[in-house]
Amino acid sequence: MKRQRYAAPAREAVDPAVFAKPPLADWxxxxxxxxxxxxxxxxxxxxxxxxxxxxxxxxxxxxxxxxxxxxxxxxxxxxxxxxxxxxxxxxxxxxxxxxHPTLKAALNRRQVQEIARMGPRQRSRPQYAMTHFDEAGVLVRLADPALLALWDAHDWHGLFWRERAAWVDGRIAVTVFGHALLEHALTPGKLLVGKALVCGSGVDVAWDSLAAATAARIARGQLLTDPLELRPLPLSGIPGWHRENGAEAFHHATPCYQPLRPGRRYPPPW
Structure with missing residues (x-):
């Protein structure tokens, strides 16, 4: 079945409430x-x-x-x-x-390098990785490595319900970079899934510093060399991000929570 292309609401039809909740509230x-x-x-x-x-x-x-x-x-x-x-x-x-001009510029430089290598009509795996991040990317700051095992296993109930407090006390935090994700958030209740790059760092690391460090690694070709580097993160499970995720049932049977594909493995945080 062909996936239907998302159509954003007309400007005058946007529900103002979407700007009061993440991710748009952060802008x-x-x-x-x-x-x-x-x-x-x-x-x-x-x-x-x-x-x-x-x-x-x-x-x-x-x-x-x-x-x-x-x-x-x-x-x-x-x-x-x-x-x-x-x-x-x-x-x-x-x-x-x-x-995030430095981060966007790093992506642009790498994209241009790949265009010179591949030509304008073909795309490399690094190009796919960079495009996925540009459109749907999120940066994750992980202060509690124990949460990683839940994420690795796609134990969404564990990550978003049993460890719900971790998203409040800063042991794990997220900021949205992808502009397509922000666009989708214009539709109330839409289930959002980000493509995540994860940094193991303390809760006191500022997002600007994390973005600058990410940009430097992208520019050096140390990140986003393959789409498989990106971890899916169902943002709608984070407290306050979806109107229904305060109920445990949401974390058992929500379409944005996909099982781990056989053989799928994720890289460790940088």
Whole structure:
């Protein structure tokens, strides 16, 4: 059966309640762009760039696309991020660029290297890994290694119910990087599953530091060389992320909780 492509709600139809819960609640510094009655202009996005070396957003129109460049090549060679106006997916991509320019730039450099190696019509396993992370990626800060055995076994009831307190006291924490995940969160109650990179670190490590360290490893080719590096993480199981996960039954029979495939193994946290 062909999977139906997700269609984000119209701007005026978005339930404001989605902006008060994770993951969109974590992007409240951009409330004016997300909740305002009008779509932000491209110039308004560019005005928020704190780093002048960061690529600029450019309206994706026929004139821009006439250069014939691949999306990633245009960023690297011209410093322009093709951005569709009045489009949730591209607006949220822009917000991720604004928050994590170093991490996005590291992905872009690696993508361009792979395009030079493979050509624009074929994709390598590193490209698939980087695209999965760019669209649906999450960073996980793991302070309690004992939780890893539950995750390795896809013991979702154990990870999200028996160890529910771990998600509250900081023994495990997550931040969303993938803009497609943020887009899907515009639909109330939608079950979200992220593609996770896991860092073993203390609870006091700031997300900015973790993102910078992740970017450095991606740039060096130490992360995202294969899609199998990415761990599935059903975000809807985290306390406060789904309206029904306060009941134990949710953690026994929810479609986002998939069993471990035979032979599937995950790399350890870096």
């Amino acid at each position: 409240s510094e951009y409330d004016a762009l997300l909740r305002g009655p009008h779509w932000p202009a491209i110039d308004a996005l560019n005005a928020l760039r704190h780093d002048t070396t960061m690529p600029r957003f450019a309206a994706q129109d026929h004139a821009l696309l006439a250069d014939g460049l691949h999306y990633e090549q245009r960023i690297a060679e011209c410093g322009l991020i093709a951005t569709r106006e009045r489009n949730w997916h591209d607006l949220l991509n822009a917000l991720v660029w604004l928050r």
